[in-house]
Amino acid sequence: MGGVFGCTAEQLAAGMEHLRVFDFQGSASGTMRGMIVDHDTEQIASFGSLILASMGGKSLTRLEVDLSFALDDFAPLPPVSMGPLLVSRHCPDLRILCLTSFPIHLSELKTFFEGLNGPLDIGLDDVLLLSSTWAEVLDLTRYKANWESFVARSRGAECNDMSEEESLAIFGDHSYPSLGKEGKATLYIRGYIKDNPLRIREGTSAS
Structure with missing residues (x-):
């Protein structure tokens, strides 16, 4: 990647090493929300490099990426x-x-979670799972999540075969759901219900 504000990616990463809060919003053209990124492959790759260099290091306490x-x-x-x-x-x-x-693979999320000390506030909103299953994501997240965490509007894997009604019941349709509006997935990762709703669904589908 070329220089950013007169510095290289390596220099930027070094300067961000002690960053504690990182919040990035990158939107598609026309959405009027966050930094606009076109669909050009090179631009997406360039922004990926910029985000990677800017995210900070071990000092991060808050990480939000849209x-x-x-x-x-x-x-x-x-x-x-x-x-x-x-x-x-x-x-x-x-x-x-x-x-x-x-968009992410389960293996990548698992690797990242292994470096976290829970419990912490985890929000997975409109995340697209590119491989494996959401049942596994929920099990993985439950071990790190606190009572404020949520999973909402999920995409990919089992979600591709769900009716709208079933998807709403499991994942809900609101970010940061209010009390009583949580989907079953959110209740599960918070520890409020014992059984993974997607494991129950698997059993129902198999019977």
């Missing part, structure tokens, strides 16, 4: 995983994590 440009329904190419932005991170002091419109 990549709505990556899941724009009008994009000419299928979404690629943004998990590489996370897998190289080790954030033992992280207390708030929110991923929005974030």
Whole structure:
């Protein structure tokens, strides 16, 4: 990547080493929300490099990334995983994590979670799972999540075969759901219900 404000990616990363809060919003053209990113492959790659260099290091306590440009329904190419932005991170002091419109593989999320010390506030909103199952994501997240965490508007894997009614019951349709409006997935990762709703669904589908 070329220089950013007169410095290289390596210099930027070094300067961000002690960053404690990182909040990035990247939107598709025309949404009027966050930094505008076109669908050009080179621009997306460039922004990926910029985000990677800017995210900070072990001092992070809050990490929020909204990549709505990556899941724009009008994009000419299928979404690629943004998990590489996370897998190289080790954030033992992280207390708030929110991923929005974030395409990722389970293996990448698992690698990142291994470097976190829970419980912490985790928000997975409009996340697209590119491989494996959401049942596994919920089990993984439950071990790190606190009572404020949520999973909402999920995409990919089992969600592709759900009716709208079933999806709403499990995942809900609101970010940061208010009391009584949580989907079953959110209740499960918070520890309010014992059984993974997607494991129950698997059993029902198999019978």
